[in-house]
Amino acid sequence: MTERYCEGWEDVNANVRGHRNTYVTSGTFVPVIAFGGASVGITYASRFGYYTQVGPLMHVDFDIVLTSKGSSSGAATISGLPAMSRIGPTHQMFILGADYLTFPASEIPKPHLPSGSTTLQLKATKSNQATTVLENTDFANNTTIEISGSYLTEDTRR
Secondary structure (H helix, E strand, O other), X not given: OEEEEEOOOOOHHHHHHOOOOEEEEEEEEXXXXXXXXXXXXXEEEEEEEEEEEEOOEXXXXXXXXXXXXXXXXXXXXXXXXXXXXXXXXOOOEEEEEEEEEOOXXXXXXXXXXXXXXXXXXXXXXXXXXXXXXXEHHHEEEXXXXXXXXXXXXXOOOO
């Protein structure tokens, strides 16, 4: 992990709160897929993640390549994000690209990070309709997932 103290940067919102200095942190993390909260028999060809945090804003990029989806069943999640999301509105945006991942026609993959969590929920949605939870049956033994996104954390260094 690399951490820098950037005295010259100005954050308009931070100035409102009474300070003007911003911390920048970057590093790596290891994402973990689970189905129904378990990862029995899941194996990976590769999995790696990179992050950069500027003040309370966390940006992550990670890839997961499965060689076996294992025998666990239930809702798909990805844990291991480098920092817990903010309690309350997380103001998040994630983009998911995948190969060999099945979801209903006309739906768009929609990762969701709950308030106060380091675990993404994998869902799909149609415009103006409820979301569908992605499950183990939507994955193949060779599913590849790439996610890039940003979310707010609790900035404890004020």
